[in-house]
Amino acid sequence: MSGPDAIDRDSVSIAVDDQKLVGTLLRPEVPVPGFLFIHGWGGDQEEDLGHAEALARLGCVCFTFDLRGHAGSDADKNQVTRQDGLDDVMAAYDHLARQPLVDRSAIGVVGTSYGGYLAMLLTARRPVRWLAMRVPALYPDDQWDTPKAKLDKTVVRAYRERPHGPGADRALAACAAFSGDVLIVESERDEQIPREALLSMQAAFRRTNSFSRRIIPGATHAMRDPKHQRIYSTLLTGWIEEMVRASRLTYR
Template identity: 80%
Template sequence: MTELTEIDEGAVSLQVGGQKVAGTLLSPEAPVPGFLFIHGWGGDQAEDLAQAEELARLGCVCFTFDLRGHADSGASKDEVTRQDSLDDVLAAYDYLASQPMIDEAAIGVVGTSYGGYLAMLLTALRPVRWLAMRVPALYPDEHWDTPKAMLDKDVVRAYRKQPHQAGGDRALAACAAYRGDVLIVESGKDEQIPREALLSMQAAFRQTNSLSHRIIEGASHAMRDPQHQRIYSTLLTGWISEMVRASRLTYR
């Protein structure tokens, strides 16, 4: 597999049997890009590990984690508010950014469903260079401090079916201010996120460096089909590889 990062070359001279052996040591150039993965509501970090491992092989530092109320993280799921989840995401981002090899100007976020919603909010609070979202969710701002599990599903469903302006809610306002690169991956048979919600998001991204939209035909919201998962993995790694390579060329 081709390395994503630039290579530092260093001349090496070894003494073997009284003779000089010339060599060249090649190692990835530091700092390197970092990527934070945010899983969806009801999911866990295990869903992101395959994609994170792919990016790690490409020379990126990746961090996956379980939101509060999920898997090995603490708290009761029924008590977790959106603010709690956002606090978790901020802590995870700060941990990733603190890693010694990380280029703080080259941090990307990959979010799924509720994780995509949190990723949009994160861009207003931390520097995010690349934003990749699969089936990103949208929620009204009302009842922000109500536990997420207790939100009225009919109200949320109706909200997603309505067109919204760029400043219509906190997530869309964050999209309107975002200036990085965006990838939105839609499921062709998504039973939870209607096309109207995705159109509102796309319309809100007015200042992005680039915006890519892909549809995985026949895929459901959860995307359990292994074939659809492979397609998504290929889309994600290909897009990130392209973005990071372009950023490296820009600063040469």
């Protein structure tokens, strides 16, 4: 590996309970902040690799992985609970934090949809400095141990459509306690996450160092349009570059 844009890329596996998570670790030559990527329900780490590579070229150690029940996992997706998901992201976070190049006081998390929900929960369990979420999902705490795939979609939708205070559920309580920097990217035509849910999250982030909210015009929840994907990539990379640069100036 040589040159300022050189990146090491390694395939790794992590044991969680009796399951195996498959991930990809991308790291530059110089010790730098670390970023954990959490994909959405039904997705996989492939949707995050392009963003992770862009951040690695900026000088960040990045870790993408597949949640159990997805991609290379041998777990039954229909039996995976939200606790399983939280256990997965904590294990992935710990793997990233153990990397010798990672500054443990400078770890960020990037989550999409269900991955954003898990990212919020993670902030209550692990130190997170930067939290970036695209179309983050929200769920009631009821039936926490019910497999995620078997949750009543009507009940979940109704919960998202009502405004909630900071202590209404575990995710919002985590938001209320979070004191780092936050970026939320919304899709204008999101058919999965109502505006009320996003406003509840925004209201819960009362102690943040900074809060940024962006809306991608015309984008849907899945954001399949390459144009919208490019807009998101630019927003995410620009925000993280700004955050990392500011942190380096602070501790110089």
